[in-house]
Amino acid sequence: MSDIDGLLERRRLRRRVGFWRFAAFAVAGLAIIAGGLYAASDLNPQSKPHIARVKISGMITGDAKTLDMLEKIAKSDAKALLVVIDSPGGTVTGSAALYDALRDVAKKKPVIALVDSMAASGGYITAMGTDRIYARETSLVGSIGVIMQYPNVTRLLDMVGVKMEEFKSTPLKASPNPFENASPEAAAALNSVIQSSYDWFKRLVKTRRNLTDAELAAVADGRIFTGMQGQPLKLIDAIGVEDDAIAWLEKEKSVPKDLPVRQWRRESDRTGFDFWKSTARVADAFGLQPLGRALDAMAQAEEVRVLDGLLAVWHPAAEK
Numbered sequence: 001m002s003d004i005d006g007l008l009e010r011r012r013l014r015r016r017v018g019f020w021r022f023a024a025f026a027v028a029g030l031a032i033i034a035g036g037l038y039a040a041s042d043l044n045p046q047s048k049p050h051i052a053r054v055k056i057s058g059m060i061t062g063d064a065k066t067l068d069m070l071e072k073i074a075k076s077d078a079k080a081l082l083v084v085i086d087s088p089g090g091t092v093t094g095s096a097a098l099y100d101a102l103r104d105v106a107k108k109k110p111v112i113a114l115v116d117s118m119a120a121s122g123g124y125i126t127a128m129g130t131d132r133i134y135a136r137e138t139s140l141v142g143s144i145g146v147i148m149q150y151p152n153v154t155r156l157l158d159m160v161g162v163k164m165e166e167f168k169s170t171p172l173k174a175s176p177n178p179f180e181n182a183s184p185e186a187a188a189a190l191n192s193v194i195q196s197s198y199d200w201f202k203r204l205v206k207t208r209r210n211l212t213d214a215e216l217a218a219v220a221d222g223r224i225f226t227g228m229q230g231q232p233l234k235l236i237d238a239i240g241v242e243d244d245a246i247a248w249l250e251k252e253k254s255v256p257k258d259l260p261v262r263q264w265r266r267e268s269d270r271t272g273f274d275f276w277k278s279t280a281r282v283a284d285a286f287g288l289q290p291l292g293r294a295l296d297a298m299a300q301a302e303e304v305r306v307l308d309g310l311l312a313v314w315h316p317a318a319e320k
Contacts, residue, residue: 050262052078060090060122062097065266070101080110080255089121092197102129110253115139128208134240135227145222146197151178
């Protein structure tokens with residue numbers, strides 16, 4: 001290679017290094033600006049008056065992050081809360097905790113539910129934590145009941161010649177269990193626990209939906225209903241979509257109709273999505289539209305990852 005060729009090659013290398021150095025500084029600068037923008041702009045859901053929107057989906061466990069998010073909404077400048085539900089239910093205790101959290105929000109601002117695909121069992125308990133329930137005509141609601149299931153593998157153990165030995169303080173300790181047939185006493189004890197939770201569930205439905213004993217009996221046998229069936233049975237208040245729910249907030253609760261609807265996410269779910277979205281906006285503002293589009297795509301990918309949670313149907317044993 002001649003001296004001239006070597007000189008040209010070194011210049012090309014310097015230009016490449018300079019480009020990547022500039023790109024690194026640009027990305028770092030955008031990140032810093034985006035952080036400030038997120039903290040002060042309308043991407044921060046607490047920053048301006050709005051209607052808060054949350055999605056309750058998958059199995060309900062009453063996890064601390066969801067409850068913390070609802071507590072923050074109660075203290076925020078949100079003028080109302082729209083709860084979009086798509087859940088087959090979950091644990092009784094977790095569903096009760098979510099119900100209580102929604103009632104705490106309702107003490108400070110209107111709370112309204114919109115049933116998407118379903119609000120069954122614990123999902124319906126969640127819906128009852130709001131002031132009004134909307135559902136689509138084909139949404140599934142109800143499934144008022146409590147269930148516990150466990151496998152019985154005693155025959156399988158007999159086939160392979162395995163016997164479980166156990167020593168316990170009392171006959172009902174850790175009963176029932178999959179390694180023995182449930183005794184009448186164990187079955188009775190478990191049924192009493194299930195009945196206690198079921199009675200609590202029915203009392204909640206009767207009180208929150210203002211049902212007579214006869215009306216309660218008609219819906220509390222564990223069945224699910226469509227939105228069309230559920231409305232005359234008083235399980236929901238109206239057939240409608242999000243626009244109908246917001247119109248009701250304006251008419252009945254004097255919530256301004258021009259308020260933006262802002263999606264709230266649990267703290268761990270928001271970080272990636274909002275960061276990339278904020279950075280994309282800064283890139284657009286600096287005329288870097290190709291970079292902005294790439295960052296928008298990353299934000300959407302992050303949102304899909306966040307929403308890819310548990311897959312379940314309305315009956316038990318459906319967790320992915």
